[in-house]
Amino acid sequence: xxxxxxxxxxxxxxxxxxxxxxxxxxxxxxxxxxxxxxxxxxxxxxxxxxxxxxxxxxxxxxxxxxxxxxxxxxxxxxxxxxxxxxxxxxxxxxxxxxxxxxxxxxx
Amino acid sequence: xxxxxxxxxxxxxxxxxxxxxxxxxxxxxxxxxxxxxxxxxxxxxxxxxxxxxxxxxxxxxxxxxxxxxxxxxxxxxxxxxxxxxxxxxxxxxxxxxxxxxxxxxxx
DNA sequence: GTCGTAGTTCGACAGTCACCGTACTACGTC
DNA sequence: GACGTAGTACGGTGACTGTCGAACTACGAC
Numbered sequence: 001x002x003x004x005x006x007x008x009x010x011x012x013x014x015x016x017x018x019x020x021x022x023x024x025x026x027x028x029x030x031x032x033x034x035x036x037x038x039x040x041x042x043x044x045x046x047x048x049x050x051x052x053x054x055x056x057x058x059x060x061x062x063x064x065x066x067x068x069x070x071x072x073x074x075x076x077x078x079x080x081x082x083x084x085x086x087x088x089x090x091x092x093x094x095x096x097x098x099x100x101x102x103x104x105x106x107x
Numbered sequence: 108x109x110x111x112x113x114x115x116x117x118x119x120x121x122x123x124x125x126x127x128x129x130x131x132x133x134x135x136x137x138x139x140x141x142x143x144x145x146x147x148x149x150x151x152x153x154x155x156x157x158x159x160x161x162x163x164x165x166x167x168x169x170x171x172x173x174x175x176x177x178x179x180x181x182x183x184x185x186x187x188x189x190x191x192x193x194x195x196x197x198x199x200x201x202x203x204x205x206x207x208x209x210x211x212x213x214x
Numbered sequence: 215g216t217c218g219t220a221g222t223t224c225g226a227c228a229g230t231c232a233c234c235g236t237a238c239t240a241c242g243t244c
Numbered sequence: 245g246a247c248g249t250a251g252t253a254c255g256g257t258g259a260c261t262g263t264c265g266a267a268c269t270a271c272g273a274c
Contacts, residue, residue: 020212097204
């Protein structure tokens with residue numbers, strides 16, 4: 001059967017394809033918000049397994065997929081590991097202040 | 108039966124009770140986002156009937172109730188009319204930049 | 215009192231969504 | 245090859261949510 005050469009680098013929306021509503025929807029969930037906070041708390045990327053969330057692996061995959069589709073996080077594959085990072089540049093360019101406002105929240 | 112003296116001025120969360128997640132949830136809907144945009148586009152308050160939304164009255168009531176409970180909009184009763192306004196001060200104080208970021212969005 | 219207008223409340227219904235377990239693919243190591 | 249690990253895909257289920265129409269309350273004008 002066909003080999004997966006070049007390994008399609010995951011589907012991410014281009015910057016112009018990101019919508020506020022999608023981003024807000026993605027952020028409007030406690031688990032995903034926790035993920036975003038963890039990613040925002042470090043300069044480094046975090047592998048799926050390195051995220052602390054109160055859900056199973058499959059549910060985590062689901063949440064990350066939503067965050068990715070919304071354009072909030074980017075994923076980079078390296079071996080069997082997928083490194084996730086915040087798309088801070090894109091979000092700040094499109095919705096200046098939004099991310100900071102969300103992260104500034106105490107509750 | 109008991110008269111409604113003083114007319115309980117609608118239930119609004121205090122500033123400290125507003126949560127990011129609640130606000131994000133409230134904003135993560137096209138109809139509610141449209142309402143917020145209309146309220147943000149003017150200095151004046153807007154009555155329910157003055158809002159342009161593609162839903163029926165009862166659905167509009169529902170959306171406004173969610174926005175109110177989340178602390179995004181305030182409602183002031185005057186006769187049979189309810190005037191709505193954005194709680195810009197509170198939102199800016201709690202989540203500086205969030206509202207601006209959302210409103211800055213072109214899509 | 216009667217009527218019209220402004221909003222709310224109350225089911226009901228359909229669609230979406232978070233969650234899980236299981237099965238699967240892909241890579242690295244032995 | 246066999247095995248373990250990292251993450252995804254699939255199917256199912258229960259809960260939530262946006263939508264509506266109809267009935268209702270509250271106020272103002274006639």
